[in-house]
Amino acid sequence: MAHLYPHLRLHQVFGANTDVGKTILTTALAIASAAVPRNPTAAPTWQTDDRGRVQPHSDGDRVHYVKPVSTGAATDADDLHIKRFSPSTDAKTLYQFKQAVSPHVAASGAGLTDGEVLRRISDHLHQCAATASASASPSSVAYLETAGGVHSPSPSGSSTAHLLRPLRLPTILIGDSLLGGISTTRAAYDALVLAGHDVQALLLFADAGRGLGNAEYLTKWGRDIGLPVWALSGPSGGDLWGLPPAKHASTAEDEQNMLAYYRGLVQGRGSERASADESPNGLVDAVRYLRKAHEDRLADLHSMASRTRESCWWPFTQHTLARTDGDVNVIDSAHGDFFSVYRSQKSKEGEGEDQAEEGSRLSAMLDGSASWWTQCLGHADAGLTMAAARAAGRYGHVLFPMSTNEPALRLTEGLLGVESQQKKKRTAMASPGKGWASRVFFSDDGSTGMEVALKMAIASSVQRYDPRSLTSQTAERVEPGRSAGHAGGRSREQEWTVLGLRGSYHGDTIGAMDACEGGIFNSAVEWYRGRGSWIEPPTVSIRDGEATVTVPQREEGQPWDEPGQTLTFGDISDVYDVEARLSSDLCATYRRQLRKWIEDLVVVQGKKFGALVLEPLVLGAGGMVFVDPLFQRCLVDVVRDSEDLFTLTDPPLRSARTPQPPRGEDDWRGLPVIFDEVFTGLYRLGFTTPASILGIRPDVSVLAKILTGGMVPMSVTLARSSIFDTFSQSDKKVDALLHGHSYTAHPIGCEVANDTLSRIERMRTGGAWSEEWQDWGAVSSSGSSTGEDEVNRPWSFWSKEATLAFSRHPKVESCMALGTVLVLYLREGNGRGGYSSTAGADMLKDLRDTQDGSFEFNIHARPLGNVVYLMSSLNTPVHVRRGAERALEKALSRM
Known part of the structure; x- marks a missing residue:
């Protein structure tokens, strides 16, 4: 470096x-x-x-x-x-x-x-x-x-x-x-x-x-x-x-x-x-x-830490913990998977604090969190840089309403997997919306993309299920039942909420926060109102070399009516073979308990839902929780099959069902299903979209982070035509989706995204990941994935041998690897896990600050309580990944 x-x-x-x-x-x-x-x-x-x-x-x-x-x-x-x-x-x-x-x-x-x-x-x-x-x-x-x-x-x-x-x-x-x-x-x-x-x-x-x-x-x-x-x-x-x-x-x-x-x-x-x-x-x-x-240059680098501590407000950071300049990573530049970090040695006795010390230097530090999950082709990639410059020189930024520009249109067609009407073909790129989505809405980051998705989905549910659609005669008849104190009655104004999973995180804007259960990220915000119901999901991990599914314990307000149980599988690929598991007893249990849970929420508690919101396969910010894919499949299926509950216009009066017409193949059923793929999409987990593992497609999907290769911020919200039709049934502007950003579909971001997705597709079809597929048994020893076919078995850039070894380590409760992500769940001697734990931070400090040469390179990563994770790019060299695995092993041995 x-x-x-x-x-x-x-x-x-x-x-x-x-x-x-x-x-x-x-x-x-x-x-x-x-x-x-x-x-x-x-x-x-x-x-x-x-x-x-x-x-x-x-x-x-x-x-x-x-x-x-x-x-x-x-x-x-x-x-x-x-x-x-x-x-x-x-x-x-x-x-x-x-x-x-x-x-x-x-x-x-x-x-x-x-x-x-x-x-x-x-x-x-x-x-x-x-x-x-x-x-x-x-x-x-x-x-x-x-x-x-x-x-x-x-x-x-x-x-x-x-x-x-x-x-x-x-x-x-x-x-x-x-x-x-x-x-x-x-x-x-x-x-x-x-x-x-x-x-x-x-x-x-x-x-x-x-x-x-x-x-x-x-x-x-x-x-x-x-x-x-x-x-x-x-x-x-x-x-x-x-x-x-x-x-x-x-x-x-x-x-x-x-x-x-x-x-x-x-x-x-x-x-x-x-x-x-x-x-x-x-x-x-x-x-x-x-x-x-x-x-x-030396003086500037030496002063950057103190100047930053005095003037900047970091996200997700308690500033009182940055007690010294040494707590600040001064990143002079970045290239590939590494930061170039300025290291200032302790001042000599009598030496001024503003003077660069003799031992000060730049050192390479692995970006172990892929810069908050954005990197996929490495920092300062020459191709992405040229793409940004190309669009900047051609456009700068141009407005998007009632307009178009070539990078935005090309990206839209690529995401949807449609052919250009002029060229009759398109540049091959990853197409997560192919076969189900018909529209692409642009915004500026994952959280705002989720805000858009919630607006789309809830408006669609309101249009279909809003009780205001009752005739005036029916409204007059049921009015007494809405009065305060009336038996079985409730307030006329009923809030539309969402269904989701405990531990979910969909962003920090107010609406996205409200779509998550109260936790460390949102409960302290006075404006927060958790507008939804959330279920504790079964989880997947590797324990002592065995693939394991853990079902939650009994808990009030949750559907689980049996003591928590643990099921083991022969291989992790068996866990992710969702189609084969649909005939299992566990699948029947999931369906039964999910139906019971939703029925209680709607019929007994009188809740009204506008969307099902899921992070497919992994709850990222919630602690890198790998959810049993069978459970998520069952949840979507049950929601889509429960239209008889969501059509109740005045629960708990079950007789108030509104007959619903048959649904077309492209129509949403039950509730609109939103996939938050900001973290999990676009090969972060090894697949274009986790939907290929679940065997289902969403009605709305949000993509960001990898979308632009970590170069510039941008997000897209993909939607079915039936969702789009909610907002296009009249000429009145008030009926449109009134949401937007000044930099909507900015050409620089679109051009970078085009280059990113095309590069990813070339890597996939060109055999760049074939050794990793074979390591995890995702393909045969001579097999490869090309053209339209895609590997749909679990695999990782991290070695299977190292993953199994970590799962058997005495300091590790369990671990998991999928795509670019490697996660270690550390044991807690005092039984205190989660965000209150300092075990992860202590281990990562060792990885980041070791100066004795015991590691091939230092590693920067963000802790999640007792969870330690590393994240590679899609093109991180093998020797870097192996070096990081060795560093983790050494750090564990010193705990």
């Missing part, structure tokens, strides 16, 4: 193109860094040796130079050029190939991978840092010179900009001073910024009277965008200053010409002699600026 050392300043040098003078200007930087004193008020003393080479200053930098890959004759290697003109520089080429070919061709031909090259660079920079730390010199600098242009290919065929992105070294861009150089320089800058690099300075050769105006233009452009520009030149022969002198036939004379040229680049020629577009002080000001930028 990104590198940062207090006493080693790092820079990567990119060129706007080939042959723009990267090696010349990097050599000049090396000379200047060693010769310019650290004291900003001290003037350089330009001493030279007997060959005319500028000598290092006693207060200058110790300089390192590294070239990752070089091709051609070793005698022409750039590191030899550096050593020739800056002998005090520690120069090294990591991979030298004799073939005079493009570096990526030589590297790939030798079998090198991007990962190997990156690790070699990282190791070398660590060595430079160790040397700097042990040196008597007050500071050092390392310049990493790239080959070719910004997007010159890496060994894998990617680009150099993307290869080096995990290191995220501060960048010096060498501009192009030749014809067309303005365009290539600006394009290179844009490409570097788009790839996530921090471009600190632009260097290029001054115009030297050629009339191109590159330096003048780029200096003004740099000033406009806040990018410092240095236009440099040196003596090119006689009184001429400009580009490097032509190579001389005499080696000795050629060397003298270059030495004079380097002195000119480094020292400049003063304001009286420099041209209007030329930096008069040469590289002196540039070196001092880069040093100051490094110091400012």
